[in-house]
Amino acid sequence: MTxxxxxxxxxxxxxxxxxxxxxxxxxxxxxxxxxxxxxxVVDQSRESDDVLEMLAELLHANPSxxxxxxxxxxxxxxxxxxxxxxxxxPSGSRQICSEQIVIRCSERTLAEVPGVxxxxxxxxxxxxxxxxxxxxxxxxxxxxxxxxxRRIILDTFSAELPLEALETLIEQQRRSPALIADLSWTRxxxxxxxxxxxxxxxxxxxxxxxxxxxxxxxxxxxGRIPPTVLLFAGWVTSRLRWQPQKTQxxxxxxxxxxxxxxNGPALVTLEHQDSLDSPESLLSFGLGGEAAAAPRxxxxxxxxxxxxxxxxxxxxxxxxxxxxxxxxxxxMLLGEELxxxxxxxxxxxxxxRAVQIAxxxxxx
Amino acid sequence: xxxPAAALDANPFLDPLRFxxxxxxxxxxxxxxxxxxxxxxLLPALYNLARxxxxxxxxxxxxxARRPIGDEDFRAKMKAAVSEFSDSxxxxxxxxxxxxxxxYYVQGDFDDPAAYTRLAERLRQISQARHxxxxxxxxxxxxxxxxxxxxxxxxxxxxAGPDHSGWRRIxxxxxxxxxxxxxxxxNGVIHSVFDENEVYRIDHYxxxxxxxxxxxxxxxxxxxxxxxxxxxxxxxxxxxxxxxGVEGRGAFYEEVGALRDMVQTHLLQVLATVAMEPPxxxxxxxxxxxxxxxxxxxxxxxxxxxxxxxxAGQYGPSRVGGRGLPGYRQxxxxxxxxxxxxxAAVTFFIDNWRWAGVPFYLRTGKRMPKRVTEIxxxxxxxxxxxxxxxxxxxEPNVLVLxxxxxxxxxxxxxxxxxxxxxxxxxxxxxxxxxxxxxxxxPSAYETLLLDAIDGDPTLYTRQDMVExxxxxxxxxxxxxxxxxHDFPNYPAGTWGPAEADRMLERRGHRWRNG
Numbered sequence: 066m067t068x069x070x071x072x073x074x075x076x077x078x079x080x081x082x083x084x085x086x087x088x089x090x091x092x093x094x095x096x097x098x099x100x101x102x103x104x105x106v107v108d109q110s111r112e113s114d115d116v117l118e119m120l121a122e123l124l125h126a127n128p129s130x131x132x133x134x135x136x137x138x139x140x141x142x143x144x145x146x147x148x149x150x151x152x153x154x155p156s157g158s159r160q161i162c163s164e165q166i167v168i169r170c171s172e173r174t175l176a177e178v179p180g181v182x183x184x185x186x187x188x189x190x191x192x193x194x195x196x197x198x199x200x201x202x203x204x205x206x207x208x209x210x211x212x213x214x215r216r217i218i219l220d221t222f223s224a225e226l227p228l229e230a231l232e233t234l235i236e237q238q239r240r241s242p243a244l245i246a247d248l249s250w251t252r253x254x255x256x257x258x259x260x261x262x263x264x265x266x267x268x269x270x271x272x273x274x275x276x277x278x279x280x281x282x283x284x285x286x287x288g289r290i291p292p293t294v295l296l297f298a299g300w301v302t303s304r305l306r307w308q309p310q311k312t313q314x315x316x317x318x319x320x321x322x323x324x325x326x327x328n329g330p331a332l333v334t335l336e337h338q339d340s341l342d343s344p345e346s347l348l349s350f351g352l353g354g355e356a357a358a359a360p361r362x363x364x365x366x367x368x369x370x371x372x373x374x375x376x377x378x379x380x381x382x383x384x385x386x387x388x389x390x391x392x393x394x395x396x397m398l399l400g401e402e403l404x405x406x407x408x409x410x411x412x413x414x415x416x417x418r419a420v421q422i423a424x425x426x427x428x429x
Numbered sequence: 430x431x432x433p434a435a436a437l438d439a440n441p442f443l444d445p446l447r448f449x450x451x452x453x454x455x456x457x458x459x460x461x462x463x464x465x466x467x468x469x470x471l472l473p474a475l476y477n478l479a480r481x482x483x484x485x486x487x488x489x490x491x492x493x494a495r496r497p498i499g500d501e502d503f504r505a506k507m508k509a510a511v512s513e514f515s516d517s518x519x520x521x522x523x524x525x526x527x528x529x530x531x532x533y534y535v536q537g538d539f540d541d542p543a544a545y546t547r548l549a550e551r552l553r554q555i556s557q558a559r560h561x562x563x564x565x566x567x568x569x570x571x572x573x574x575x576x577x578x579x580x581x582x583x584x585x586x587x588x589a590g591p592d593h594s595g596w597r598r599i600x601x602x603x604x605x606x607x608x609x610x611x612x613x614x615x616n617g618v619i620h621s622v623f624d625e626n627e628v629y630r631i632d633h634y635x636x637x638x639x640x641x642x643x644x645x646x647x648x649x650x651x652x653x654x655x656x657x658x659x660x661x662x663x664x665x666x667x668x669x670x671x672x673x674g675v676e677g678r679g680a681f682y683e684e685v686g687a688l689r690d691m692v693q694t695h696l697l698q699v700l701a702t703v704a705m706e707p708p709x710x711x712x713x714x715x716x717x718x719x720x721x722x723x724x725x726x727x728x729x730x731x732x733x734x735x736x737x738x739x740x741a742g743q744y745g746p747s748r749v750g751g752r753g754l755p756g757y758r759q760x761x762x763x764x765x766x767x768x769x770x771x772x773a774a775v776t777f778f779i780d781n782w783r784w785a786g787v788p789f790y791l792r793t794g795k796r797m798p799k800r801v802t803e804i805x806x807x808x809x810x811x812x813x814x815x816x817x818x819x820x821x822x823x824e825p826n827v828l829v830l831x832x833x834x835x836x837x838x839x840x841x842x843x844x845x846x847x848x849x850x851x852x853x854x855x856x857x858x859x860x861x862x863x864x865x866x867x868x869x870x871p872s873a874y875e876t877l878l879l880d881a882i883d884g885d886p887t888l889y890t891r892q893d894m895v896e897x898x899x900x901x902x903x904x905x906x907x908x909x910x911x912x913x914h915d916f917p918n919y920p921a922g923t924w925g926p927a928e929a930d931r932m933l934e935r936r937g938h939r940w941r942n943g
Contacts, residue, residue: 096859159835159861254447258482261442265485266454268562270440304441360560371523374486376560384560386486387527388479401447411444 068146068168068177070184076148077164084150084162095152095160098128102192103403104182104214106201109135109169116197117167119396121151124163127403130187131165134178134210136198144174146181172200179209191215191406194243195399211243218402220248221292228423231292234416246405249292250412251398255390256347257300259364259374269376273305275359277331280351282365284340290320290426291346292419298322298333299418300411301352307331309421312429320426344369344392366390452478452882454485455564455595456555458548460539460579461571462492462503466602468510470633471570474874476511479528480521483879487559489531491551495538503534516872531559539575545586552588563595566881573604577618584622600629600881603694604685605890608906609899616892629881629889634695635702636873636880636888639836639862643702643804644711646830646838654707656808658783663825664938665703666790666805667696670797674744674755674921675771679762687773688741688902688909691793697724697898698890699832700789703804704779713887717894724897728778735908737935742772742926744796745917754796754921768914771795774929775905790933792940796921802832805941816851824855827941836862 081097088095103123107116113135120131131151137143146169152162166185170178186192194214196202201210202219211217217237224230238245264270279301283294302309307324318337323330340348349365360378367373372390377383391397457475459467478484492503508529512520535551537544556563567583569576580599583589589597599619606612619628634640647654656662669691675682682690701720708715730738746756757763757771772794779789806828827841839859846852862870880888918926924942933939 094859096861098861155861159859161861255482257442257444258448261440261444261448262452262482262485264440264442265452266487266560266562268454268560273441306441367523371521372482373527376486378560381560382558384487384558385527385530386479386484386488387523388482389521389524390482405446407446409446411446 066142066144066174068144068181070181073146073148073166073181073185077166080148080150080164081162084152084160088160093154093160095162098124098161098163099130099187099190100127101129101190101403102132102186102213103127103129103195104132104134104192104210105195105197106134106136106210107197108200109137116395117165119394121165123396123399123403124151124165125153125155125161126400128161128163129193129403130185130190131163132182132185133165133167134175134182134201135167135169136175136201137169137171138200139171140173141171142173143169143171144177145169172204175201175204176206176209179206179212182210183213186213193218193403195402197395211241214243216244216246216402216406217241218246218248218399222249222252224292225287225289227289227292227295228420228427231295231416231420231423235420238413244408246402246409246412247292247296247416248395248398248402250296250409250415251401252293252345252393253297253300253347254401255372255393256297256350256364259372259388259390260301260350260352260362263362263374263376269360269362272354272359274326274328275354275356276305276352277326277329277355278351278353279331279333280336280349281333282336282338282348282350283346284338284343284348285346290335290337290423293346294335295419295423296412296415297347297350298335298422299420300415301350302333302422303414303418305331307333309418309425312425320429322422322425342369452484452488452879453564454487454559454561455566455882456489456491456552456559456561457566457568457878457882458491458493458552459568459570460493460575461569462534463494463496463506464570466570467492468507469514470872470874471568471878472507473511473515474872474878476515476520476525476528477517477872478875478879480517480524484528487531487561489533489555489559489561491533491535491548491555493535493537493539493544493548495536497536498534500532500534504529504532507532539571539582540578542582542585545582545588549586549588561595563593564882565593565595565597567597567599569599569601573602573607576601577615580619580622589622596627596884597623598627598629598881598884599623600631600878600889602631604689605630605895606899607684607689609896609903612895612899616896620892625892626886628892629877629886630891630895631877632694632698632890633873633877634832635698635890636875636877637832638870638876639830639832640699640702641888642836642862643699643830644716648707648711659785659787661808662787662806663809664788664790664807664936665700666807666941667699667703667792667803668805668940669696669793669802670800670924671793671795672797672800674757674796675760675763677761679757679760681762682771683763683767683769686769687771687793687795688775688905692773692775692791693898693902696791696793697727697901698894699804700724700727700777700791701894703806703830704784704789706783711887713885716887717891721891721893721897723779723781724894724901726779726781726784727897727901728780729900730775730777730904732904732908735904738776738932739905739908740772740774740926740929740932741770741909741912741914742774742794742919742929743767743769743914743916744771744794744919744921747796747920747922749922756917756921757795758917768912768916770909770914770916772797772919772925772929773905774925774932775902776932777901788936788938790938790940792925792929794919794925797924798922798942800834803941804830804832806830807938807941816853829941
């Protein structure tokens with residue numbers, strides 16, 4: 066049971082020759098599109114075909130040489146590979162194609178995979194690794210698999226122990242020359258953009274020193290505070306320059322965090338809600354202050370695809386704005402991450418702060 | 430809300446790595462709110478921006494027009510327009526409900542000072558209702574003949590000028606004047622009320638992603654710029670062909686013609702983008718300085734040169750694919766003996782060290798075989814003919830920058846055909862914008878409106894650029910107005926008059942009819 070990378074390369078050439086022949090026969094042009102090598106590691110399951118389809122769709126906006134490692138569970142000796150072209154015809158007479166190589170392996174044979182992947186990496190182009198398999202990430206083979214990657218995309222979404230998962234990200238970032246990304250952070254982009262947009266109005270910006278209350282409502286079936294929520298709290302408080310203090314004991318569904326602002330104390334309340342119809346952990350966000358002049362800003366979801374920003378200010382009618390807030394999908398999140406190739410200082414800062422908050426919560 | 434003494438300068442929540450540019454709060458006052466441009470372009474662009482979370486919560490539109498309707502009627506009309514013309518899929522009712530709360534209507538005659546008093550009062554109410562900080566963007570989407578009157582009234586009513594808590598900016602649609610003298614006169618009126626840095630003259634071509642990409646292509650890659658000069662480039666062609674006719678706008682087109690409508694505006698701006706020197710920085714001032722400089726370096730044609738270096742055309746009736754196509758003179762609103770050109774081609778030379786002697790061929794036309802806008806850079810052939818048996822080797826390398834449709838870049842070069850001997854064949858190396866980046870690109874109006882709200886005039890034309898481009902076409906206007914053209918001189922559905930082909934043939938060149 067072996068894979069010969071040279072043979073895979075030869076099969077890729079055959080795929081392209083066949084595509085070119087078909088294109089001539091059909092009277093259209095075929096174009097090879099590649100902007101990076103996208104190496105994806107996912108657990109083999111009944112959903113594997115859906116993941117492969119999602120990755121193929123991802124290529125439309127992010128043409129890449131796609132190498133997918135499907136990791137089987139159990140103590141098997143599986144190791145096999147297949148090559149294919151994923152093609153689409155956006156318009157006119159041009160067919161666009163990207164290569165997809167699928168490697169099926171098991172935990173026992175995962176160590177063989179980095180040697181197969183390295184010669185298949187497209188020259189002169191960045192390598193991005195998306196690791197959606199916790200088993201692969203914990204495997205001794207992971208460092209070799211990640212070695213060619215300039216950027217490693219992980220996902221703490223389903224981590225049972227959010228603090229440990231976030232600490233691992235920091236550790237990984239310290240050890241690896243690659244840039245680390247977390248899809249739990251990516252899930253926040255639209256929410257963060259909405260809040261940022263509010264403060265493009267200089268009248269609201271002027272009240273930043275007056276804010277001293279934040280409420281974040283979230284849902285989670287397993288009783289933890291999801292990493293996404295910790296990262297959001299980390300981002301808002303670090304942007305407001307609030308320093309975390311101790312945590313106040315409170316009801317199980319309600320955690321109150323104390324902070325020190327430049328001009329006084331502040332509180333952040335994390336409130337668990339039972340919401341079965343929300344497509345994500347974060348349900349709503351509120352920012353306000355005790356001072357009468359401070360506006361009250363709230364952002365929440367009104368439907369699966371729509372969000373609402375509401376601003377109340379003393380003596381004025383409230384302003385309400387509704388915007389597209391689609392449920393985040395892996396396709397959307399990966400697409401956003403693939404568009405980024407540099408360090409993400411906001412993420413790094415928020416991650417450090419989220420870990421601090423999670424530690425305080427644990428201590429409290 | 431109490432007005433704070435000092436607003437913080439920077440928004441701490443911005444994340445330029447992740448968020449696309451947003452917009453500060455403002456009221457956009459659209460003069461000509463019942464017009465076609467508002468319905469087809471402006472409101473769909475604003476709705477798309479709102480939907481994509483790029484407008485501030487308190488953003489508002491105050492539409493100004495003559496019709497006596499109320500806010501609710503205006504909202505209903507705009508909803509119908511957005512449903513019809515937005516390219517971002519079906520209207521999202523929830524988003525629309527929020528967005529439409531910020532739409533207001535002010536009835537008034539553009540020449541009537543009382544309308545501006547009403548507008549000022551309405552802006553005060555809107556600012557209160559939307560928690561506005563006093564920023565106002567005026568947008569002139571009216572007939573150009575109203576521009577001067579509106580600007581004067583804005584000044585006289587105190588709606589524009591200094592002493593406001595927020596900024597004041599004005600966006601002005603083309604055509605900016607109808608010749609060099611009128612453009613200068615209009616600039617004078619505008620500057621009596623607005624500073625030049627508050628004036629945004631819109632040319633939507635400059636907002637197109639692919640036109641902006643010309644700058645990235647030229648100045649972000651090390652390999653092309655060294656070859657971007659008279660030593661390696663033999664000729665440049667800029668074509669904007671439309672397959673449609675005047676589409677019911679005959680009366681408007683009669684007053685404008687292809688030269689004013691396309692060459693003086695879009696094509697010369699594209700020429701400036703192709704031919705400008707690298708700016709020191711990518712900011713509004715440096716980029717526009719370079720564009721103004723190259724437009725000012727276009728050699729004015731003499732009377733005799735206009736006769737051989739420029740061609741006017743007008744389409745006549747024809748049949749294409751069994752379908753009868755009317756001639757321009759058969760279009761509604763067009764005089765039966767019209768002398769208005771629907772086609773214009775011109776050869777320009779740029780008098781500077783980089784481009785001396787390189788012809789820039791510009792052409793535009795209606796009812797041409799297909800809709801295509803492209804820039805063709807034709808390189809000089811290899812200096813030594815190493816493969817004499819191959820005709821292909823005498824063909825020059827061609828770089829094509831396609832602006833629409835199928836936006837992209839292709840480079841034609843020679844390659845050996847497989848097999849014995851040394852037979853060459855031209856092949857094409859293609860970059861397709863859509864296939865490489867996918868997704869929906871923002872429309873030119875979305876890009877440009879955000880820039881205006883954000884105070885970034887990089888993609889807008891400046892007074893000196895406008896006047897330089899009028900100066901370039903003024904000799905053609907002067908000659909053509911006195912000429913009795915033998916129109917129609919090209920059948921609908923063809924690539925224009927034969928004289929335009931001969932204009933290139935004199936230098937051994939020919940149009941690339943891509």
